[in-house]
Amino acid sequence: MSLMGLTxxxxxxxxxxxxxxxxxxxxxxxxxxHEKEDVVNSFVTVEEERALKRAKEVQKGIEDGTYxxxxxxxxxxxxxxxxxxxxxxxxxxxxxxxxIPAFSSEAVLRLEKAGAIILGKTNMxxxxxxxxxxxxxxxxxxxxxxxxxxxxxxxxxxxxxxAAEECSYALGSDTGGxxxxxxSFCGVTGMKPTYGTVSRYGLIAYGSSLDQIGPxxxxxxxxxxxxxxxxxxxxxxxxxxxxxxxxxTSALKDDVKGMKIGIPRDYFGDGLDAEVxxxxxxxxxxxxxxxxxxxxxxxxxxxxxxxxxxVIACAEASSNLxxxxxxxxxxxxxxxxxxxxxxxxxxxxxxxAEVKRRIMLGSFVLSSGYYDAYYxxxxxxxxxxxxxxxxxFSQYDMILAPAAPTTAPRLGDSLNDPIKMYLGDxxxxxxxxxxxxxxxxxCGKDSKGLPIxxxxxxxxxxxxxxxxxxxxxxxxxxxxxxxxxxxx
Amino acid sequence: MKQFETVIGLEVHVELATKTKIFxxxxxxxxxxxxxxxxxxxxxxxxxLPVLNKQVVEYAIAVGLATNCKITQNCxxxxxxxxxxxxxxxxxxxxxxxxxxxxGWIEVETEDGGKKKVGIHEIHMEEDAGKLIHDEWGENSLxxxxxxxxxxxxxxxxxxxRSADEVIAYLEKLRLMIQYLGASDCKLQEGSMRAxxxxxxxxxxxxxxxxxxxxxxxxSFKAIRRAIEGERExxxxxxxxxxxxxxxxxxxxxxxxxxxxxxxxxDAQDYRYFPEPDLVPVIISDEWLQEIKSRQPELRTEKLxxxxxxxxxxxxxxxxxxxxxxxxxxxxxxxxxxxxPKKVSNWLMVExxxxxxxxxxxxxxxxxxxxxxxxxxxxxxxxxINSSVxxxxxxxxxxxxxxxxAYVEENGLKTVSDDGALRSTIEKVIADNPQSVEDxxxxxxxxxxxxxxxxxKAMQGKADPxxxxxxxxxxxx
Numbered sequence: 016m017s018l019m020g021l022t023x024x025x026x027x028x029x030x031x032x033x034x035x036x037x038x039x040x041x042x043x044x045x046x047x048x049h050e051k052e053d054v055v056n057s058f059v060t061v062e063e064e065r066a067l068k069r070a071k072e073v074q075k076g077i078e079d080g081t082y083x084x085x086x087x088x089x090x091x092x093x094x095x096x097x098x099x100x101x102x103x104x105x106x107x108x109x110x111x112x113x114x115i116p117a118f119s120s121e122a123v124l125r126l127e128k129a130g131a132i133i134l135g136k137t138n139m140x141x142x143x144x145x146x147x148x149x150x151x152x153x154x155x156x157x158x159x160x161x162x163x164x165x166x167x168x169x170x171x172x173x174x175x176x177x178a179a180e181e182c183s184y185a186l187g188s189d190t191g192g193x194x195x196x197x198x199s200f201c202g203v204t205g206m207k208p209t210y211g212t213v214s215r216y217g218l219i220a221y222g223s224s225l226d227q228i229g230p231x232x233x234x235x236x237x238x239x240x241x242x243x244x245x246x247x248x249x250x251x252x253x254x255x256x257x258x259x260x261x262x263x264t265s266a267l268k269d270d271v272k273g274m275k276i277g278i279p280r281d282y283f284g285d286g287l288d289a290e291v292x293x294x295x296x297x298x299x300x301x302x303x304x305x306x307x308x309x310x311x312x313x314x315x316x317x318x319x320x321x322x323x324x325x326v327i328a329c330a331e332a333s334s335n336l337x338x339x340x341x342x343x344x345x346x347x348x349x350x351x352x353x354x355x356x357x358x359x360x361x362x363x364x365x366x367x368a369e370v371k372r373r374i375m376l377g378s379f380v381l382s383s384g385y386y387d388a389y390y391x392x393x394x395x396x397x398x399x400x401x402x403x404x405x406x407x408f409s410q411y412d413m414i415l416a417p418a419a420p421t422t423a424p425r426l427g428d429s430l431n432d433p434i435k436m437y438l439g440d441x442x443x444x445x446x447x448x449x450x451x452x453x454x455x456x457x458c459g460k461d462s463k464g465l466p467i468x469x470x471x472x473x474x475x476x477x478x479x480x481x482x483x484x485x486x487x488x489x490x491x492x493x494x495x496x497x498x499x500x501x502x503x
Numbered sequence: 504m505k506q507f508e509t510v511i512g513l514e515v516h517v518e519l520a521t522k523t524k525i526f527x528x529x530x531x532x533x534x535x536x537x538x539x540x541x542x543x544x545x546x547x548x549x550x551x552l553p554v555l556n557k558q559v560v561e562y563a564i565a566v567g568l569a570t571n572c573k574i575t576q577n578c579x580x581x582x583x584x585x586x587x588x589x590x591x592x593x594x595x596x597x598x599x600x601x602x603x604x605x606x607g608w609i610e611v612e613t614e615d616g617g618k619k620k621v622g623i624h625e626i627h628m629e630e631d632a633g634k635l636i637h638d639e640w641g642e643n644s645l646x647x648x649x650x651x652x653x654x655x656x657x658x659x660x661x662x663x664x665r666s667a668d669e670v671i672a673y674l675e676k677l678r679l680m681i682q683y684l685g686a687s688d689c690k691l692q693e694g695s696m697r698a699x700x701x702x703x704x705x706x707x708x709x710x711x712x713x714x715x716x717x718x719x720x721x722x723s724f725k726a727i728r729r730a731i732e733g734e735r736e737x738x739x740x741x742x743x744x745x746x747x748x749x750x751x752x753x754x755x756x757x758x759x760x761x762x763x764x765x766x767x768x769x770d771a772q773d774y775r776y777f778p779e780p781d782l783v784p785v786i787i788s789d790e791w792l793q794e795i796k797s798r799q800p801e802l803r804t805e806k807l808x809x810x811x812x813x814x815x816x817x818x819x820x821x822x823x824x825x826x827x828x829x830x831x832x833x834x835x836x837x838x839x840x841x842x843x844p845k846k847v848s849n850w851l852m853v854e855x856x857x858x859x860x861x862x863x864x865x866x867x868x869x870x871x872x873x874x875x876x877x878x879x880x881x882x883x884x885x886x887x888i889n890s891s892v893x894x895x896x897x898x899x900x901x902x903x904x905x906x907x908x909a910y911v912e913e914n915g916l917k918t919v920s921d922d923g924a925l926r927s928t929i930e931k932v933i934a935d936n937p938q939s940v941e942d943x944x945x946x947x948x949x950x951x952x953x954x955x956x957x958x959x960k961a962m963q964g965k966a967d968p969x970x971x972x973x974x975x976x977x978x979x980x
Contacts, residue, residue, distance in 0.1 A: 098550040111549070118543055120550055217550040223780035252552050253782050331780055334582050337593035338547050342646075358586055381584070381775035390777060 018043045019180035020496060023089045023237045026183050030077060030088035037077065037088030037132060040183075041070040044090040044134055048181045051499060056156050057166075057176035059095045060103045061135035066090065069132050076130060085240050087130030092182040094173050095136040096143055097123055097228065098217040102133075106219050107151035107172075108141045110339045110346045110365030120217020121252070122186060122228045122245045129244045134182050137172030141367045142336065143193055143221040145169050146439050147429045150369040155426060158200060159499040160465055164423040167197030173231045174201040180500040184232040184241060188218060190225045191324055192418070192443025195455035198231055199418035199468020202457045202497060204485070205231040206238045209475045210450035211256035213242075214249030220335040222328035223254075225447040233494055235456060235486040239263040242478070258476065266479035271487045272306035274480070277411035279314035282442055288421045294459035294467045295417045301491050302415070302484060312410070316403050319396050320445040321437055325373075326380050326393035327448070333377025339365065372433070401449040408474035413481050416442050418455040418468035442470060452478045454485050457495065466495075505743070506707035509735045510715075511670055511700060512624075512662035515677060516655050517687045518631065518695040519562045525630050525654035526553030526596065533693065537636070537647035545652035547591030552781050555580075559654040560603065560785055562686040563628050564795050566656060567604030569680050569802060570623050576787040578603045580628070580779040585772050588646055589632040597657075599776045602627035603785070609680070611672040621673050622661030629655050656686075662701065662712065667731040671724055674698060682828040683802050688867060691722050698727060703748070704738045713738070714748040718762055720755050730755040734762060806831060814844035823852050827866040830855075836873035841880045850876060854894060858901050871904045879907040891964055892916045918967045922974070925958075925966060929974050932957045943979055951975060 018026055018040050029035050048061055070090075076082040093099060096106045098116035105111045123133070140150040148156040148171025156171045158164040159179035166175040170187030174197035177185050187194040189207035198205030206229045213228040220226060230241035243264055248257040278299060283292055303309045341347035341361030348360035366374070380389035407414060419439055429436040446453040451472055458469035469488070473481040524531055527544035543551040567574050581599040607623035633651035637644045658677065664670050678689040678696060689696040703715035718734060721727045733755075738748050753762040801809070803825050810821040824834045830851055837847045859866060879900060883893045888911055896916065899905045911917055919925060932954055933940055942950040951972075958971050 104549075106549075114549070116548070116550065118548075118550075216552050219549040220781075251554060253554050254780075330777055334584050334594050334775070334777070337584060337586065338549065338591065340586065340588075340593060342588045343546070343591065344548075354588065378775060381777050383773050383775075386775075386777070 017047065017180060019047050019183060020500065021183070022233045023183040024085050024240055027085045027087060027089045036070075037074040038067070038070045040088060041066050041090050041132055041134070044182055047179075048134065051159075051179050051181055054157060054162055055159055055175050055179050055181070055499065056154050057137050057172040057179060057181055058092065058135045059105055059107060059138050059151075059153050059172070062102055062133065065102070066132055066134050073130050073132055082130030084129040084244065086126065086244060089131060089183045090134050091126060091131045092134050092137045092173060092176045092185040093123060094139055094170050094185065094187050096139060096188055096219045096221075097186060098219065099123055099133065099136065102136065104136065104219070105153070106142045107139045107153055108339075108366065108370070109152040110361070112152070112346055114345050116217075118217065120228075121214035121249050123217065125245045125247060126186070137170070137176050137185060139172055140169035140193075141370050142219070142332070143169040143188060143190055144332070144369050144373050146192070146196060146436050147424070148172060148175075148197070149426070149430055150367055152367055157426070158423045158465070159497045160202060160423070161463070162499075164425055164465065165200070165429065167200035167419070167423060169193040169197075170205070170231060171197045171201075174198050174203055174205065177201070177203045177231050177233065178497045178500065180496070184230060184237055186228055186241075186245070187231045188226055188228050189443075189447065190222045190227075190328060191447050192440045194229045194231060195418045195443050195453055195468065195470055196440065198455040199457075199470070200423035200466065202460075202466030202495060203231055204234055204238050204454065204456040204489075205229065206242060206454040206478075207446065207452060208242055208246060208478055209256070209452045210447075211254050212246045212258065212261070212452075212478075214247065214252040214255050216249055216251040220331070222331045223335060224331060225324075225328055227447075235454070235482060235489050236264075236267055238454065239267055239482050239486075260476065260479070263478055263482055266482040267486050268483050269487045269490050270306075271302055271484050274302075274307045274413070274484060275411045276302060276307050276309045276413055276415050276484070277407055278309060278311045278415050279317070279407075280311050281314050281317040282416045286420050286438065286441070287417065288461070290461040291417050291419070291421060291467050294461075295415070295469055298458040298469045298488060299415050302488055305487055305491075307484070309415070310411070312407065314403055314407055314414070316396070316400050317441070317445070320400060320448060321441060323393040323396035323400065324440070324444045324448055325376065325437060326389050327397060329373040329377030330381050330390050331377070333374045333381065336366075336370070336374055341365070369430075369433070397448045400445050404445070404449045404451060404474070412473075413477070413484060414472040416470045416472065418442060418470040422461045422463065422465035422467055446472050450475055452476075452481060454481050456485050456489060457492075458488070460495075507704045507735075507739050507742075508707045509665055509731070510662050510703050510705060510712055511664040511666075511731065513658075513660045513664070513670065513673065514699040514701065514717075515658040515660075515674070516697040517566075517658065517681055517689060519559055519654040519656060520685060520687050521556055521558045521562070521654055523556055524652035525556050525559050525628070526652055529652065531653050535649055537645070538649065540649045541651070545591070546648050547593075553596060553779075555782060555785065556654065559628055560787070561795055562654075562684070563603045563626060563656050564787065564792065565684045565799060566658070566681055566686055567607065567626050568796060568799060569684060570604070570607040570609050570626070570658070570677075572604035572607030572623055572626060574787060574792060575601050575603050575605060576789075576792065577601065577784055578787070579784045580782045581776045582779050584775040587632070588644070589635050589651070591633065591648060591651060595630060595632065596779055596782070597629035598627035600778070609673070609676055611669060611676050613672070614666070614668050619663075619669065621663045621669070624659040624661050626656050626658050629657060631655050662703075667728045670700070670731060671728060674724065674727070679803055679826070679828070683800060683806075685800065690865075690867070691724065694722070697722070700727065700731060700734070702731060702734050702738070704735060704742065713742075714750050716748065716750065717752045718755050719752060719765070721757075723757075726755060726757040729757065729760055730762065733760055737762070814838065814848075816844050816848050820845075820848040820852060823856075824848055829866040829869060833869065833873055833876070837876045837880075840873060840877035843880055843884070846880050846883075847876065850880070850897065854897050855901070858898065869901075871900045875900050875904055875907055882907055882911060886967055887911065887917055889918050889964070889966070889968055891959075892918070916965060919962055919965050922970070925962070925970055926974055926978075928961050928966075929958050929971065929978060932961060933978060940979065951979070
């Protein structure tokens with residue numbers, strides 16, 4: 016099997032054992048990228064020379080004992096909304112088409128400290144706004160399981176790159192499901208940690224109060240190892256939390272006996288695809304068979320999550336994206352007449368339709384006279400949703416749900432109907448509103464051969480519980496390589 | 504003719520004296536090459552995040568406590584959104600919903616010698632913007648972000664002031680208080696204190712407020728006074744002509760003594776304020792608040808009382824010396840060395856004030872050291888130099904902070920108190936001025952003054968005047 020077909024931890028072991036070198040690993044990743052990029056388009060930027068140079072350094076570091084961690088020498092892809100010093104960082108937007116940051120994001124620095132080798136930057140929905148990666152200014156990423164379908168989004172490039180075996184693992188970001196939903200569509204495992212676990216320093220903000228960076232990988236073990244590497248208190252991020260329980264790999268135990276798992280009835284009603292429901296319920300049965308106590312319950316308030324999310328995320332985005340004005344960096348329109356015309360033309364030409372829609376929505380809900388009716392109401396709804404989860408977690412160790420109501424839609428089917436696209440986030444969005452951790456892992460395929468994702472949601476700071484259950488479930492099935500990765 | 508009453512409220516921005524900026528560790532030092540005090544945070548680079556400088560909170564609380572405000576122990580920052588190139592993120596981090604201080608007051612003295620309370624509506628913390636520099640040769644404008652992120656507090660008063668005098672009294676009180684707290688140097692000219700004036704007029708005796716205007720660009724007390732008087736007249740003229748005052752922001756041009764409309768309420772921007780998601784709420788615990796309270800320095804009123812008691816100096820002296828923190832500091836430090844408070848106070852009140860006025864300087868610009876002033880006082884106490892030499896030496900101290908002992912020595916300024924040398928000079932003066940001697944003997948006692956002057960002249964000012972008087976009297980009689 017190709018080295019990129021291995022999990023990150025297995026490859027790391029081989030490199031550490033001297034069976035293969037970091038250089039060989041990177042060469043193989045680059046070869047895989049060359050072979051598949053024309054079809055998949057997971058990357059915005061591939062840094063071939065830089066990666067090879069870095070591989071040599073890391074290999075030396077592994078040999079002399081500088082790098083001893085599980086991820087040393089293992090090639091990684093980074094979502095293009097995380098700053099990488101000296102490397103193009105575009106957020107898949109024309110407005111940042113030429114932006115090269117002067118510093119790296121904290122999560123990237125932590126990976127590099129552990130000996131990771133960055134291959135390049137992955138495609139995404141523009142500024143992480145979208146659920147299909149079709150809003151990218153640099154072309155759509157295809158689902159490696161079926162290139163007529165979307166990979167999901169917004170971390171579609173990261174998830175497709177992992178599924179297509181163009182890299183060993185990737186980092187994504189999740190504001191309303193942007194790691195879990197594309198992981199589900201691409202048949203990989205992705206995790207969004209508790210808000211505040213991974214520093215947001217250097218992550219180009221979409222919805223600051225909701226954004227979290229997390230791992231995308233082939234299995235739960237990789238996710239635990241990666242999260243353990245990137246999770247740390249960071250003084251540069253005021254919302255970063257000081258945690259002493261970041262030893263996530265300690266939860267990799269095949270034991271769910273007595274775990275109480277709640278299934279929200281409200282998540283299994285109208286709009287959920289029958290095949291998705293069946294596979295997710297099968298997963299629940301599997302866990303039950305392994306000794307977990309599975310129960311249905313009413314979570315409530317589910318229908319309010321999407322409107323509350325779009326009000327809060329867009330409000331924050333309308334302000335966060337104000338800095339892209341053509342003054343200091345990034346794209347500036349060619350011809351303009353005065354400052355205001357420059358602002359207007361730069362932003363009209365630089366942002367795509369979905370980004371403009373959300374900036375307008377966000378500006379509207381914050382305007383005087385509407386703030387109370389929309390923004391404040393959304394904040395109150397957010398607080399109520401958190402309370403509903405608190406109540407659920409007083410009874411259950413975790414919540415089991417689908418990651419998305421359907422499998423990956425066909426290319427082009429979603430953008431015409433934004434409301435429908437927004438509704439696709441129904442099972443992931445409340446997790447961000449409540450700041451909870453969530454993991455999505457494969458639990459089967461539908462009749463079209465597209466992967467289905469199982470989502471486990473934990474209480475704040477209880478990543479270990481969901482990691483343990485996910486790990487136990489994963490052991491009941493084999494990892495399935497997508498046809499593209501398998502060379503079919 | 505109708506009588507009108509002026510109603511004034513102030514928005515005062517004060518730049519805090521922290522070493523670093525409010526949300527990053529860049530220096531706040533004034534000047535420096537453009538963009539040399541910047542980092543990704545204060546230039547709003549994508550992915551950068553603000554981290555609150557604790558000292559800013561402490562200064563804001565200190566000012567709040569000194570102005571009798573209620574401290575918001577759970578306060579938050581909000582974003583104020585507007586596009587302008589001096590503002591790198593196109594939003595300013597400020598406070599709207601939960602400002603750190605609210606509902607305070609300070610007492611000011613009115614023209615008639617009475618006292619009046621001026622209410623403080625709120626004090627909030629925020630960041631300063633950068634500075635635009637318009638290229639004189641090209642079509643471009645450049646931006647310097649050195650000021651971007653410098654911490655400010657905005658002190659918003661209630662509309663409690665009724666005249667320019669009250670406004671100046673309020674500003675002076677506020678400035679002195681903040682200087683005493685060490686929270687800012689409050690220099691209007693350099694912009695570390697800026698005041699916007701909200702003014703309306705109403706018919707005397709009515710309760711309802713008139714339509715107000717806001718005036719900006721006021722960078723001296725004189726300009727503020729002129730602007731208030733000018734705007735009051737403008738509004739009264741409008742009302743008397745049957746026109747309406749428009750609610751708008753106006754820019755004062757002090758050279759032309761006129762204000763120009765900048766923008767009216769209709770085109771006022773909607774700032775779309777919302778809670779800053781990149782910062783967590785600032786929780787001010789009782790312990791922290793107590794700690795800041797216990798560290799509050801002595802303010803002017805307390806200092807004034809202490810000076811009278813501890814140093815036995817008259818109220819008049821204490822008043823002048825405590826009118827400025829720098830003067831008070833020099834007074835205390837010099838007194839600590841020479842143990843002669845009254846003399847120190849005299850040097851500060853008379854000669855120092857005279858030289859400041861002559862050079863158009865503020866007390867903050869004083870450069871001489873308390874050590875050298877103390878040495879000078881010691882020299883006069885020892886009668887090593889006389890008072891006119893002392894004044895001359897002080898001018899040198901004031902200008903260059905010279906060591907008076909060395910200076911007196913090097914320039915041969917020591918008082919001649921050698922009886923023999925004096926006696927022979929005086930004998931010569933008497934011989935050279937028979938007319939004055941005769942006048943003196945004829946009862947014109949004033950003539951002795953002329954003879955003293957002639958002696959001092961002959962001695963190049965270095966004679967001990969007491970001795971000169973004594974010998975003269977002796978020789979003449």
